[in-house]
Amino acid sequence: METRGLEPVPDSERTGRVRTLFPTWAAANMTVLLLVMGAGLIVFGGLNLWQVAFVAVTAPVIGYGLVGAVSIAGTRGGAPGLALSRAVFGQRGNLLPGALIWVARWGWETVNAVTGAYGLLAVCDLLFSVRADTAPIMAALVVFVASSFLVSGLGVGALRLCCTWSAYLFGGFSVLVLIHLGIGTQWRALLDRPAGPTALMVAGVGTLAAGGISWAPTGPDFTRYLPRTAPGRSVVGATVGGAALVVLPLVAMGAVMAVATPDLAVSNDPVTFIAASLPAWISVPYLLTAVVGMVLINAMSMYSAGFAAQTLGLTLPRIWAVGVNAAISLLLGSLLMMVATSFLDSFISFLTLLAVTFSAWIGVFGVDQLQGRTYDAAALLDTSPAGAYWYTGGFAVPAVTAWGAGLTVGLLFTGVKWFSGPLAATWIGRNGLGWAATIAVSGGLYALLPRPAGHEDDTPLHF
Known part of the structure; x- marks a missing residue:
């Protein structure tokens, strides 16, 4: 079991390999939501x-390219992403984006837990004819969240091992599904479809990239055990490659399935719908491996959320900080499973808001990396006014200002099911690119503002 919390990993223990990032980010995308x-x-x-x-x-090139770029900070500082951002925002200033990112993690884990619980119910229905009543729904949700907590509680070693084997299994069964779909699909009807509007294609890229962007603040959590000499290009390449290897076939598979079964796009229970669309000999093992994949996605999120809770001042060991998130996920998941009405609309709305929330942090943190940030291990853990990252009353004013401005602008361009900013009808808003505006504003403004006292100078970050 990994016992280390926020404290940076010493160089003597940083023996990880870049290639482990490939199955990690492949596993992070093993979800039927694609x-x-x-x-x-x-x-x-x-x-x-x-x-x-x-x-x-x-x-995935855009979304996970950003994840990989931010992940390089983990090789430089050896600490979780939200611990490293104390050096950027200040000890108190970091509480603002940290709290927002932590709360956003609740939503991601809730959506994923609900999807995974549906997967368990679908398998039980296929094998044992179990109906999706209240008791089975809650039982499936508890089993899913408990499994996620177990893996994330064990730590990064267990996550790496599980991600590697599940990537192989899920990939193998996905190939079987693709072959089955390829045999039964009316390819002429699919290939002869006229091209859709370019604007909607751009919106599709923006929405799908948002899922990757939501992982960016957690990227350093999975690279902090890599040596400082790990090449930046290799880190980015392994991150993008692992994600793209899963995203492309799954999205294409969903597109192929939609030709014969268009209701997949509007199903409130997409997992059960998929199970009914495939023969039992494929659907049962495929859904089981998909559930394992979704457990790992939730475990990765809980793993990082535990660090987020610790950066906010939760004085608990890492495993118990993870447990707090597991309890929240269970509570919110039970509410969503009982009241959800339009799953896809809710999911896309959530992804859009999630991307804007995380992009404000990405813009500032990313520019700070490019400016040559180095990290003082002792100062990252020193939350007193005497610490090097206290700055002005605990705030790095330029970083906090740029973050707030970027977040505000991004929300102005955002239009979702529950919220619509005044600029949501513009080209940027209609195409789901509020997150891009957020990064541009927060990063650009931070680059223009003067550095706070205590900012270390070093050589710029090279890939």
Whole structure:
């Protein structure tokens, strides 16, 4: 069991390998929600197969390219992402983005827990004819959250091992599903579809990239055990490659399924819908491996959320900090499973807000990296006014200002199911690019503002 919390990993223990990032980020995308997204591009976006393929390739390059770039900070500082950002925002200033990111993690874990619980129920229904009543729903949710907590509680070693084997299993069964779909699909009807609007293709890229962007603040959590000499290009390449290897086939698979079963895009229970669309000999093992994948996604999120809680002042060992998030996920998941009405709309709305929330942090943190940030291990843990990262009353004013401005601008361009900013009808807003505006404003403003006292100078970050 990993016992280290926020404290940076000493160089003597940083013996990890860059190649472990490939299965880690492959596992982070092993979710049937990508099938739903692919179906939505066909049904609602009106795109053809080639446009869907463009979206599925471009989105992970953008989203996980940012994840990989931010992850390089983990090799430089050896600490979790939100601990490293204390050096950027100040000990008190870091509480603002940290709290928002922690709360956003609740939503991501809740959505994923609900999807995973549906997967368990679908398998139980196929094997034992278990009906999705209140008791089985809650039992499935408890089993899913408890499994996520177990893996995340054990720590990064267990996560790496599970991600590697599940990536192989999920990939193998996905190939079987693709072959089955390929045999039964009316390819002429699919290939002859006219191209959809370019604006909707751009929106698809923005929405799908948002899922990757939401992992950026957690990237350093999985690279802090890599040596300082780990090449930045290799870190980015392994991150993007692992994600793209899963995103492309799953989104394409969802698009193919939508031709025969367009209701996939609007199903409140997408997992059960997928199970009914495939023969039992494929659907049962495929859903089981998919559930394992979703457990790992939740475990990765809980792992990072535990660090987020600790940066906010929760004085608990890492495993108990993870447990707090597990309890919150269980509570919110039970509410969502009982009251959800439009799963895809809710999911896309959540992804859009999540991306804007995290992008404000990414813009500031990323520019700070490019300016040559180095990290003082002792100062990261020193939350007193005597610490090097106390700055002005605990705040790095330029960073906090840029973060707040970027977040505000991003929300102005955001239009979702529950909220619509005054600029949501503009081209940026309609195409789901509020997160891009957020990064541009927060990063650009931070680059222009003077550095706070105590900022270390070093050589710029090279890839």
